[in-house]
Amino acid sequence: MTASLRLVLSHFWVAVAAFGIGSLMAVMQALARAGVQLPFGTASLYYLSVTAHGVLLALVFTTFFIMAIGYLVADTTLGRIAGLGWAWAGFWVALVGTLVTTIAILSGTSTVLYTFYPPLLAHPAFYVGATLLVVGSWIWCGVMIGSHRAWRRGNPAARVPLPWHGMLATVIIWILATTGLAVEVVILILPWSFGLVERIDPIIARTYFWWFGHPLTYFWLVPAYVLWYTLIPRVAGGKLFSDALTRVVFIQFILFSTPVGLHHQFTDPGIASGWKLVHTFTTYAIMFPSLVTAFTVIASLEYAGRARGGTGLFGWIGRLPWRDPFFASVALAMITFALGGFGGAINAAYAMNAMVHNTAWVQGHFHLTVGTAVTLSFMGFSYWMLPRVTGRALVWPRVATLQPYLWFVGMQFFSIPSHIAGLMGMPRRVYTGEFQGVAAAAGWVPLVNLSAVGGLILFVSALCYVGVLVGSMLVMERGPRRAIEYAESLVAPTPGPSVWDRFGVWTAVAVVLIVLAYARPLYHLHTMARFPARGFSPF
Amino acid sequence: MQVDRYERYWLWAATGMLVLFTGAIVITALAGSAHPPSHVETVNPETLDISGEFATPGVATAADGSVTVVMRAEFYVFRPEVVRVPLGRAVTFRITSPDVLHGFQIVGTNVNVTVAPGYVSEVTTTFTEPGEYLVVCNEYCGLAHHNMQGTLIVEAEP
Numbered sequence: 195m196t197a198s199l200r201l202v203l204s205h206f207w208v209a210v211a212a213f214g215i216g217s218l219m220a221v222m223q224a225l226a227r228a229g230v231q232l233p234f235g236t237a238s239l240y241y242l243s244v245t246a247h248g249v250l251l252a253l254v255f256t257t258f259f260i261m262a263i264g265y266l267v268a269d270t271t272l273g274r275i276a277g278l279g280w281a282w283a284g285f286w287v288a289l290v291g292t293l294v295t296t297i298a299i300l301s302g303t304s305t306v307l308y309t310f311y312p313p314l315l316a317h318p319a320f321y322v323g324a325t326l327l328v329v330g331s332w333i334w335c336g337v338m339i340g341s342h343r344a345w346r347r348g349n350p351a352a353r354v355p356l357p358w359h360g361m362l363a364t365v366i367i368w369i370l371a372t373t374g375l376a377v378e379v380v381i382l383i384l385p386w387s388f389g390l391v392e393r394i395d396p397i398i399a400r401t402y403f404w405w406f407g408h409p410l411t412y413f414w415l416v417p418a419y420v421l422w423y424t425l426i427p428r429v430a431g432g433k434l435f436s437d438a439l440t441r442v443v444f445i446q447f448i449l450f451s452t453p454v455g456l457h458h459q460f461t462d463p464g465i466a467s468g469w470k471l472v473h474t475f476t477t478y479a480i481m482f483p484s485l486v487t488a489f490t491v492i493a494s495l496e497y498a499g500r501a502r503g504g505t506g507l508f509g510w511i512g513r514l515p516w517r518d519p520f521f522a523s524v525a526l527a528m529i530t531f532a533l534g535g536f537g538g539a540i541n542a543a544y545a546m547n548a549m550v551h552n553t554a555w556v557q558g559h560f561h562l563t564v565g566t567a568v569t570l571s572f573m574g575f576s577y578w579m580l581p582r583v584t585g586r587a588l589v590w591p592r593v594a595t596l597q598p599y600l601w602f603v604g605m606q607f608f609s610i611p612s613h614i615a616g617l618m619g620m621p622r623r624v625y626t627g628e629f630q631g632v633a634a635a636a637g638w639v640p641l642v643n644l645s646a647v648g649g650l651i652l653f654v655s656a657l658c659y660v661g662v663l664v665g666s667m668l669v670m671e672r673g674p675r676r677a678i679e680y681a682e683s684l685v686a687p688t689p690g691p692s693v694w695d696r697f698g699v700w701t702a703v704a705v706v707l708i709v710l711a712y713a714r715p716l717y718h719l720h721t722m723a724r725f726p727a728r729g730f731s732p733f
Numbered sequence: 734m735q736v737d738r739y740e741r742y743w744l745w746a747a748t749g750m751l752v753l754f755t756g757a758i759v760i761t762a763l764a765g766s767a768h769p770p771s772h773v774e775t776v777n778p779e780t781l782d783i784s785g786e787f788a789t790p791g792v793a794t795a796a797d798g799s800v801t802v803v804m805r806a807e808f809y810v811f812r813p814e815v816v817r818v819p820l821g822r823a824v825t826f827r828i829t830s831p832d833v834l835h836g837f838q839i840v841g842t843n844v845n846v847t848v849a850p851g852y853v854s855e856v857t858t859t860f861t862e863p864g865e866y867l868v869v870c871n872e873y874c875g876l877a878h879h880n881m882q883g884t885l886i887v888e889a890e891p
Contacts, residue, residue: 237876307873311834313850314875396834396849438734460769461836461845463852467771474758478751485747489740544758545767548845552836552871619840621871624879632882634840634867685735725777727850730833732808732875 198269199583201281205262206576208289209255210663213569216250217656219243224608224649227626227642240625241305241733248308249299249324252564254292257327259572260417261288261334264361266579267420268338270678271355272345281337288330295323305733307623309403310383312394315729318387321379328372328379338365342697353687354695356437357680360420363444366701368413370452370708374405386729393726397464398719404455405712412451412480414564416444418527418571422491426524428681429578430514432498435490437683441694443483443490448697448704450480453711460547464722469715470544476711477542484535491528497684519591523574523598527567530605534562537613554638555616557623558609566605570598573659580663582678586670594662600655607648611641770846772855781805781831792816804828806835806848808875811868811883818860820889825857836871839885847872860887 223243226235261284268275275281297319298304304316342362354362382399385391427434434440456473459465499510515521537559541547550556577594581587588594620627620638627642629635693699736744761767781787790803790812800819805812806828818824828837828848835848837856846854868883 237879241873241876241878305876311872314833314873395851397852436735436737436740439736439740442734459847461847461854463770463772463847463849463854464775465771466773467768470769470771471758471762475755478755481751482747485750486744489743489747493737493739539754543754545761545769548769548843551845552838552847619838619867619869621836621838621869623873626879629867629869629882630880632867688734722773722775724775725779725851727778727833730875732833 196269197278198265198275201275201278201285202262202266202269203583204285205258205265206579208292209258209262209572210576210660212250212254212258212292214656214660216247216255217653217660219247219250221649221653223247224646227624228646229626229628229643230646237625238302238305238733241307242299242302244623245305245307246296246299249295251569252308253324253327256414256564256568257331258288260364260413261285261331263417263420263575264334264338264364266583266678267357267361268341271358271680272341274341274344275337276341276344277337280333280340284330284333284337286330287333288327291323291326291328291330293323294319294326298323302733303731309407311403312383312386312396312399313727313729315387315731318384321383321387325379325384328375331368332372335365335369338362351690353689353692355680356434356440356683356687357420357424359441359695360416360423360444362697363448364413364416364420366448366697366704367409367416367451370448370701370704371406371409371413374402374452374455378402378406393728395719395724395726397462398716398724400459400462401455401465401712401716401719404458405452405708406455407458408455409451411560411564412447414568415484416447418568419443419487421571421575422487422524422528423494424680425575425578426491426521426681427494427498428679429518429521430495430498432494432501432681434681434683435493435497437685437687438694439486439490441687441692443486445694445700446483447480448700449707450476450483452704453707454480455712456715457542457544457547460544461551464719465715466718469711473711474542474544476707478539481535481539484531488528488532494681495525517595519594519598520574520578522595523570523577523601526598526602527570527574530562530570530602531567534559534567537562550616552622553616554612554620554622554627554641558612558616561605561609561612565609566601570601573601574598576659576663579678580666582676584667585672585675586666587673588662589665589669590662593658597655597658597662600651600658604648604651604653604655607651608645609648611644611648615641615645770854770856772853774853774855775851776829776853778829778831778850781829786827787829792818798822800824802826804837806830806837806870806881808832809870809877809881811837811870811881813883815884815886816868817886817888820860820863820887823857823859825855828854833874834872835874835881836869838869838871840867840869842866845871863887863889 298317304320306314306316386394454477457477499513502513504510504513615638627638786803830848830850838845846856866885870881
């Protein structure tokens, strides 16, 4: 195995381990909420578990998995990762950070959930570990950009390979996003958590958090789109419908991912409604590239289905390789994302948001999006990638085929009742939906129980996923490695320089948009007469 | 850049859809004054129970008949725990917190606002159905977050 592939696999296995632990937390939470008496089932363990689940899945699993995809795409499209030593340094920094934060959470001193809104105050180790995880990912960003520059020097006139184009967009989104997080954690929270500063302003901290929090979702989503655009058409037996529009899509994500964060703060005091309306517009703008993606990817699949002999208006659908676990994962992820995307449009709807804000609807929403559109795509990719990187075939291929369908069904059982309970007013992040037996909450309980059924199905699916991967490593013999090949485009990209490959220019435009969206509201928050708050650790 | 004919149709359809969505938002915001709660006012969270309106939370009716409800959301309780307001009149809730973030959500209505220490949240509504409403905290605030609830009673005036 080459040094680059060893790097890819190391990140991959950390992600899988985080996923396994996070899934175990999840099923216990789903059962506890449904009133199943678990050993040690207390409110304190429940909220500790919610914190661990959020951090390990939303932050650790995703970040390590995306770093693995990034290095694999760098190695296979550019031919070389520049700075392997740095890459390993980044891996270890991120891993140590993950361990420090995990220990802080498990010790019970940091039950602040993965959003850690001040003035909830965790143990300083929680923030130090999270900072190291992000610093490790910044080193990954540096290695990725360095690899791009090295490749560009050797290929001054070549078009940027399309999969790499998407991963470079991911890197830039991450740098823009984590700038806000760095301000929140390094400047505001760390000195406060160490006791150097006594008070912190909760609304200012939240504003920097959501500067980070929304582009975070595109940091998850764009790598999934890279798989949808540049691998799935080939897996399905066809070609990518449009190389040109795909590049436009990736660039639009760089532009509009970040200046949207106030749509998470619609109900916040201290921020005038005019700026919330501005962020509403940019939030709807960011739906455009996803709508384009829906067309381009489905058109690519139709092309593949017809190439396989499908005829008629819908006859091509049945011809697609629904037994291939990678294809099935992505197809089910896309169907789920259609539901999740329209739910997102409701979340972002300025005034209508009040109907769903911080209700169970929200947990239903992001389990459809990051929890399925992204996670299921990554699961399918794992089945495709592992044999190609290790030379070991999948053990129990039928389990791998069944697993994405289980995830899909389990997630509908989990998420649809959550959406309905949210519309009925049930808040999110609660240990129980009973609310001491009041009549208004009576309708929530059966929905919570239905969600728990979904949680059980999801846990079986998660066990299948981890089991197939680990089993393949333990049982299967190492054989010849199959090549990693990306989808061809129906129309080859035009040769010669293209404005859609000019990442520096687009990043500059993105920075201008962030300044326009945030300068005035942040200036106002920082300069108004305020009364920052002391920290509390009510756990 | 080469764009397929059907692709072009879809780009226009997608644009149209987003214009429709944002148009609906702008029209309801301007014509119907449908805005999210966005009050800008600060207050010292450490002196709430010593002085000022939040030291004596409760319901007050102004000379013009408008109703103001002053409330504190604090560790696992809303004060006052039971609030009575009249049917069919504008009711303004003014809420703040002496400790961490809380949520103030009246189940079955669109009253839903974040409560933060140091800030006064304000939301105005008119109740059209009499009865007892459940008030919940919808922002994680500690280990008894799920028990933080209050009662709002909307009464028809005699």
